[in-house]
Amino acid sequence: MKPFYLLRNQNILLIFVFSLLFSVPVHAQQTLTHIDGWNAYVHLPDDYNDGTMRKYPLICFVPGAGEVGTDASKLLVYGPSKFVASGHNMQFNINGVTVKPIVISIQPASGWPSPAALNAKLDSIMLRWRCDPARINVTGLSMGGWSWDNFVDGYNASYSAKIASIVAMSAPPPDNTIPNMRDFAIGGGRWWGFEGTQDYRLMDIIRDTLNSASPGSARYTKYIGGHCCWNTWYDPNWTENGESIYTWMLKQYRPEISGTVNPIANAGRDTAFATSITAFDLLGSGFDPNGLNLEYNWRKIQGPAAGFSSTSDPQVSLYNLEFGYYAFELKVTNTLGGVGLDTVYVLNGKNALPVSLTQFTAKRQGKSILLNWQSDNEINFDHYEIERSADGIHFSQKGIQLPNGNGTGIARYQAVDQTPLAGRNYYRLKIVDRDASFAYSKIVFIDTKSDATIDIKAYTGQKGILKLFINAQSSIEGTLVFTNTIGATLYDTPLTINAGENTLNIPFNYQKGTYYISFITPGSKNTIGIIQ
Incomplete structure (x- = not known):
């Protein structure tokens, strides 16, 4: 019986050691x-x-x-x-x-x-x-x-x-x-x-x-x-x-802004050079309407190789440029996480782009998105490829448009996306020449999330007055609500919005801080954040 007794105690000892190794101190x-x-x-x-x-x-x-x-x-x-x-x-x-x-x-x-x-x-x-x-x-x-x-x-x-x-x-x-x-x-x-x-x-x-x-x-x-x-x-x-x-x-909450208070990015003026150059300065800037600090980030989204003196300053120098059509994106981010984007285009050599694109826009048309563009001098041009993206980075082809002009003069085009994505839809045109060379247009986007037929902007420039701009594709009834960061309702009133642009001046005598402006209908809620 002694061996069994020792083994039992050894098991007890092993269990005890195991608990010391794999459990934590007892507090x-x-x-x-x-x-x-x-x-x-x-x-x-x-x-x-x-x-x-x-x-x-x-x-x-x-x-x-x-x-x-x-x-x-x-x-x-x-x-x-x-x-x-x-x-x-x-x-x-x-x-x-x-x-x-x-x-x-x-x-x-x-x-x-x-x-x-x-x-x-x-x-x-x-x-x-x-x-x-x-x-x-x-x-x-x-x-x-x-x-x-x-x-x-x-x-x-x-x-x-x-x-x-x-x-x-x-x-x-x-x-x-x-x-x-x-x-x-x-x-x-x-x-x-x-x-x-x-x-x-x-x-x-x-x-x-x-x-x-x-x-x-x-x-x-x-x-x-x-x-x-x-x-x-x-x-x-x-x-x-x-x-x-x-x-x-435990009473504090970090405000989460829907329809963020976004800064404004300015990537500078589009530029074209008759003969190709090897160096160029990008003169970007950013503006935050609430005076928040901004972070900057540049990236090349199109074109041949190029070097940056920096990617985190508003104004940077490019070097080792090659013949071709470039697009550079400036992203500005404020302390609240709001983002502003802008793109500048550099045509490095007069023959770099097969088409002179003079207009490219996107707008809502019911549940679809209508693309319009206009071009000039489609000499040696073959076709357009319409591309869509959910993030503005990864694009896929949605259609092809053959030229309808005679190679000279102005040509106008339309395309309809019948099944847009929920949320942001980014579009660009791939402009393809007869020799298979190509370039991209600027990127445009439309946001279809929530009830995208309503667009709200707000400004508090005049003391004690909130100026609201509400754009609606059709007349709609709802409720206008103001809340603060802890969810308390400060203002609540029925409101009928007419089709088109609506401008409202509303008393806004609140202390400095973050507030949320919501227009609520039976089927949707559109909210933006503002800082007083």
Whole structure:
């Protein structure tokens, strides 16, 4: 019987060792894991695995420089995970509703992580756990607070657009200068800073900068003391005017704009050269009606080889150009993720294009899309190929149009797409010569999503007045609704829209911030976002 007794105890020992190897340290309601090489404590709500596949708000914590490295126990010294380890269930009453966030503390392997490094960790978190992308809240102390302030400091528009709120404690000012944080506030982000009387970090300047850009977007707590005491405020039981940092974060939502507030791209004037050249400057520019920072990106979408001095500046130099017909696209992106596109065409050598195309347009015609174009001097020309794309990049042929002119003079053409795609439809013409050489026209597009017979534009240039331009293909009755970023209805009135252009001047006496203008009919909802 002894061998059996020993084997049984060995099995017990193996089971115990197995549990040590494959389970995580036992801390209440959270587990230790790794996120792309960084230690991380992860707390999931108690109903996370109930089968509903719901998404939860996220609170992501980064510690100070003294807690970086590979010793995971340091993640339990300060911050939310310390209180989870002490038994707090991370459940909060928000306006009478129990809200249960996912709480994740991440430990940088070394100090002062870059915005790109933090973005990679956020992307991994979003892929692994069911976090609500509109409710990503971040917090940190000292270096950790700096990390998140720096994350939204104008390095990348998509970074700022991810974060609903930041709680920063004793954080040094961000590297890219405080004024670059204003776009975070304009885009709907919220910030709460904590600073000691003996540890001045310019956090009151951040508060004033953000509130100047968007009133009410930032709050500030000044405490008596130095570079210390952070668990005072990470304690879920601490409140200021009835609000803990947790209840405050869990009330924040990142606005999602349908019909984005788009910037305007200008790629410059189309140019033709009688003889081919080898170098040329693209003089692009961008304009954002709300004053947001812009990122620029150039790309060649048509033509022979060409070199760029840069692809991320508005004005760039081209080199090593060859004989041919070029098209260069300028993309501008603002902090809200709004995009503007424009294309400039360069005819490098007078014989590079088989046809002189003087007009190319697309418009809705019922449920179809009508293409019209006009050309001149179709000498040695063979045919047009009509191409369509869903993304403006990958095109497929939808039809062929033979010439109807006599080679000289003006020729006019029409084509109808009877089965357009849902959403954006991009069109271009492939202009083919008799020797099989070809060039492309500019790209035009039509958006058929929702009720595309309605187009809404809004401007707030005159103080206290919202000017609405609503274009409709037919008369339609509906309701005009204004809402703010938390979904509260500010304006709601029945409205009849006549066929054609409708201009409305509506009182609009609201504080600075992001608002949504919707025209709702029984079968559709058209929404645009504006920034006051």
